[in-house]
């Protein structure tokens with residue numbers, strides 16, 4: 001099968017490189033591409049829908065296997081909710097097919113435009129990590145293509161391979177098929193409880209006191225406000241809505257997921273409209289548009305879980321220079337450090353259009369899986385002068401708080417830091433070397449951070 005050179009990047013749009021892209025449409029084609037790359041002593045990385053922000057899903061000047069055409073649903077068990085799918089199937093497709101039949105994905109990130117393979121490779125989390133863990137906690141097995149052919153990896157029988165691949169950022173091989181357990185639902189709606197909170201300290205207390213009552217919890221934070229309003233926020237917590245929670249207008253079509261893609265950003269903005277002044281204005285508007293105190297509403301899955309998916313290619317708003325996402329987690333007892341980080345952001349006026357705080361439950365066995373018990377803050381930040389010094393400072397604060405940054409969002413963290421952030425790296429390397437002894441699977445992320 002022939003590959004074609006194309007310019008690709010992560011969701012942050014920078015950096016951009018040419019890679020030779022292969023698009024297999026069958027398992028046989030996938031295997032023959034991997035075989036010929038291995039035979040030529042070349043390197044390769046797998047790629048899903050390219051929603052990782054930085055350099056995880058490309059390899060400059062070398063080979064990239066785009067899995068989007070391996071997107072078949074191979075088996076469904078409607079009694080248990082277990083499905084067997086090819087790794088290129090997207091969560092969006094799963095929702096459109098299975099929500100009307102009464103099933104939802106167990107974990108969804110803030111966008112549904114991710115593939116199942118990409119979700120497993122990053123071991124993605126959603127707003128329910130404190131209750132349900134991350135996606136791999138709902139996967140019982142998968143098949144992996146390496147230079148030695150196909151291996152079936154079962155969670156119980158092949159724990160090492162399972163733990164090296166979930167969160168392993170595609171560096172153990174190409175995930176070919178996945179067995180995932182969907183969860184039953186009565187409706188495609190959630191009962192949402194919204195609380196406007198005056199500052200970060202109050203938010204931390206509210207989340208600690210009340211999160212266990214809700215399956216989903218997330219807070220949007222204004223990282224530009226200071227003083228007694230430092231980290232003022234809007235907290236949304238929710239549970240799945242039952243049929244009895246819906247009014248007449250919704251009950252007739254209680255399990256629909258036919259959301260239309262709305263407007264799309266047609267071109268890359270020459271100059272990004274997102275600057276300190278506009279973001280400050282937006283943050284203020286967002287905070288005050290939420291009613292003071294607490295309110296309840298019923299919302300459709302699509303607007304609750306994926307508010308940005310309604311705008312196609314919204315990352316073009318950031319213009320040529322692009323943007324980055326900085327997401328870190330610090331342990332539960334490091335609230336003082338979390339506040340210190342938000343103080344630093346406010347002091348340096350690092351404007352983040354979307355800053356979201358969530359709480360993680362316990363860590364799973366994934367050697368490189370990001371979620372560990374504690375607080376995770378994610379910030380979308382336009383690339384700007386002086387940013388890299390601030391982010392370096394944040395890295396130090398995160399490391400000193402025994403925290404870590406998320407590889408799926410990262411484009412800049414240094415090798416020194418990641419070894420402190422991910423203490424199981426050596427264990428991961430040992431297993432990875434068994435699966436990929438000649439190190440054919442690599443990415444710009446792996447080269448930059450010296451992961452392999």
Ligand SMILES: Cc1cc2nc3c(=O)[nH]c(=O)nc-3n(C[C@H](O)[C@H](O)[C@H](O)COP(=O)(O)OP(=O)(O)OC[C@H]3O[C@@H](n4cnc5c(N)ncnc54)[C@H](O)[C@@H]3O)c2cc1C
Nearest residue numbers: 048049050051052109110115117118121124125169170175
């Ligand atoms: C708006 C937005 C919101 C987001 N919200 C969240 C969130 O709430 N929680 C969260 O955890 N993440 C979140 N993300 C990040 C996203 O979920 C992850 O980056 C996910 O991995 C993207 O999946 P993808 O199919 O686009 O994979 P890609 O970005 O294409 O690839 C990601 C990684 O997976 C590997 N990979 C992809 N497919 C395969 C395969 N078949 N076999 C082996 N390796 C493979 C790649 O090599 C790469 O290392 C968000 C991203 C965006 C843009």
